[in-house]
Amino acid sequence: MTKKFLCEQIQKKRSYLCVGLDTDIHKIPTHFLSYDDPVFEFNKQIIEATHSYCIAYKANSAFYESRGVQGWESLEKTLAYIPKDTLSIIDAKRGDIGNTSAQYAKIFFEKMSWDAITLSPYMGYDSIQPFLNYKNKWVILLALTSNISSQDFQTLPLLSGELLFEKVIARAQSWSTAAHMMFVVGATRVDYMQKIRAIVPNHFLLVPGIGAQGGSLEKISAVGMNQMGGLIVHATRSILYAGQGKNFLKDVIQQTKNIQESMEKCLDKKNIS
Amino acid sequence: MTKKFLCEQIQKKRSYLCVGLDTDIHKIPTHFLSYDDPVFEFNKQIIEATHSYCIAYKANSAFYESRGVQGWESLEKTLAYIPKDTLSIIDAKRGDIGNTSAQYAKIFFEKMSWDAITLSPYMGYDSIQPFLNYKNKWVILLALTSNISSQDFQTLPLLSGELLFEKVIARAQSWSTAAHMMFVVGATRVDYMQKIRAIVPNHFLLVPGIGAQGGSLEKISAVGMNQMGGLIVHATRSILYAGQGKNFLKDVIQQTKNIQESMEKCLDKKNIS
Numbered sequence: 001m002t003k004k005f006l007c008e009q010i011q012k013k014r015s016y017l018c019v020g021l022d023t024d025i026h027k028i029p030t031h032f033l034s035y036d037d038p039v040f041e042f043n044k045q046i047i048e049a050t051h052s053y054c055i056a057y058k059a060n061s062a063f064y065e066s067r068g069v070q071g072w073e074s075l076e077k078t079l080a081y082i083p084k085d086t087l088s089i090i091d092a093k094r095g096d097i098g099n100t101s102a103q104y105a106k107i108f109f110e111k112m113s114w115d116a117i118t119l120s121p122y123m124g125y126d127s128i129q130p131f132l133n134y135k136n137k138w139v140i141l142l143a144l145t146s147n148i149s150s151q152d153f154q155t156l157p158l159l160s161g162e163l164l165f166e167k168v169i170a171r172a173q174s175w176s177t178a179a180h181m182m183f184v185v186g187a188t189r190v191d192y193m194q195k196i197r198a199i200v201p202n203h204f205l206l207v208p209g210i211g212a213q214g215g216s217l218e219k220i221s222a223v224g225m226n227q228m229g230g231l232i233v234h235a236t237r238s239i240l241y242a243g244q245g246k247n248f249l250k251d252v253i254q255q256t257k258n259i260q261e262s263m264e265k266c267l268d269k270k271n272i273s
Numbered sequence: 274m275t276k277k278f279l280c281e282q283i284q285k286k287r288s289y290l291c292v293g294l295d296t297d298i299h300k301i302p303t304h305f306l307s308y309d310d311p312v313f314e315f316n317k318q319i320i321e322a323t324h325s326y327c328i329a330y331k332a333n334s335a336f337y338e339s340r341g342v343q344g345w346e347s348l349e350k351t352l353a354y355i356p357k358d359t360l361s362i363i364d365a366k367r368g369d370i371g372n373t374s375a376q377y378a379k380i381f382f383e384k385m386s387w388d389a390i391t392l393s394p395y396m397g398y399d400s401i402q403p404f405l406n407y408k409n410k411w412v413i414l415l416a417l418t419s420n421i422s423s424q425d426f427q428t429l430p431l432l433s434g435e436l437l438f439e440k441v442i443a444r445a446q447s448w449s450t451a452a453h454m455m456f457v458v459g460a461t462r463v464d465y466m467q468k469i470r471a472i473v474p475n476h477f478l479l480v481p482g483i484g485a486q487g488g489s490l491e492k493i494s495a496v497g498m499n500q501m502g503g504l505i506v507h508a509t510r511s512i513l514y515a516g517q518g519k520n521f522l523k524d525v526i527q528q529t530k531n532i533q534e535s536m537e538k539c540l541d542k543k544n545i546s
Binding site: 060062065066068073098100101104106107111120121123126127142145149151152154159160164 | 346423427
């Protein structure tokens with residue numbers, strides 16, 4: 001998916017929401033357990049219900065791998081069901097030496113055909129490069145994550161005057177462009193967003209941390225948006241488990257619509273139309 | 274597996290070799306392709322042939338995931354075949370927020386029962402902690418990897434005077450002990466080994482990078498060993514693909530034996546018996 005197409009979807013849907021499909025079989029309404037593949041059937045209904053209000057779907061591979069062979073099957077079927085006009089992101093946070101990264105790239109970009117993958121920067125360029133060989137795909141590099149312990153290393157001050165996450169973002173500028181690379185920046189990190197936008201004014205940022213983790217959509221949007229929007233904000237548990245019982249989708253749709261409407265207001269404030 | 278037992282195995286086998294089981298179905302002798310599960314059958318024969326000369330086996334999950342459902346089955350069967358007196362390491366390099374790391378811990382420590390897992394430190398303590406809840410298991414944290422691009426971030430000088438990888442090792446001291454944590458230090462990093470041993474004199478270090486990547490066993494052993502040995506050095510491609518055709522095991526055994534004999538000399542030099 002191109003950057004231009006993604007921007008058009010944001011303008012069309014008045015939304016920059018990514019729905020997280022980190023589906024936990026123990027948390028979905030119990031009537032799904034009678035299906036052959038409860039997780040896929042749940043995802044299918046979530047996708048149908050939320051597609052009008054979001055521009056991306058993201059699945060964390062751990063939630064599928066933890067169910068072994070059956071989990072991989074659910075993941076493949078879910079990917080096949082994600083509409084082509086939404087960005088499909090596999091949240092894998094991989095990062096390994098070159099020949100191993102090439103294996104991961106093959107899994108997620110060839111065997112399955114995700115549009116984008118999250119990667120960890122710790123091992124440097126040659127661990128990321130195999131993914132950049134796929135010209136129509138996106139690499140989303142962890143920069144400043146939303147968890148409390150992100151301060152253990154990511155915000156360490158370097159001798160050069162930068163913080164580590166700034167260096168990660170800055171160095172990655174020589175690896176690829178805003179057409180194929182994004183960065184993860186947690187919604188809980190409003191205080192650092194201006195610094196980040198000074199380095200990457202034109203890049204998309206993938207933003208976790210609203211909802212269960214306590215980040216504010218309005219605050220992160222106010223400082224993080226650029227003239228094209230430039231943010232993809234994801235919500236998972238607050239949407240997936242918004243409702244209960246057989247009529248769970250009513251609350252799922254309402255919750256997703258609420259987030260979309262809040263996003264529309266943020267886009268309006270920045271005169272993005 | 275306890276640290277004491279691991280040390281005893283090193284003394285008994287006069288070896289600190291870890292055989293990497295990153296088996297590529299395209300590189301194994303072609304007669305294996307007539308088996309139902311060629312990768313497992315190859316691994317089984319490799320394990321039988323090398324078990325006398327090594328104290329650990331390590332499988333990189335990417336090589337199995339890339340073959341989907343069948344790959345996971347090969348991985349589970351391989352783990353079940355690794356003898357209980359050798360350390361089983363899953364090289365996964367994961368690292369995610371707490372609830373996701375808990376899923377990964379469940380996959381690799383419960384559904385499968387690996388003794389140890391490699392993890393990336395970038396997201397900090399709360400991404401590692403779920404793995405530390407398993408009291409009889411090992412966490413092996415990436416510190417200074419063997420690839421060229423490790424210098425992109427791992428060797429950056431911090432304002433505090435440390436290099437990033439030193440900070441990773443130092444901070445992780447408050448997370449666990451030498452009884453449950455190891456660090457990855459590439460054999461190509463002889464120049465930094467003294468600094469590392471100054472921080473963690475008693476920890477085991479997992480050392481990639483001899484063989485195909487060009488590191489020297491003798492050099493890294495001379496500076497990296499402590500009084501108990503304290504190194505686990507792994508070799509993969511140089512062992513797995515040492516031989517060809519139906520008699521490939523003859524060369525595999527010879528190559529493994531050669532490495533073991535070199536290791537015995539290194540142990541003798543340090544008077545470890």
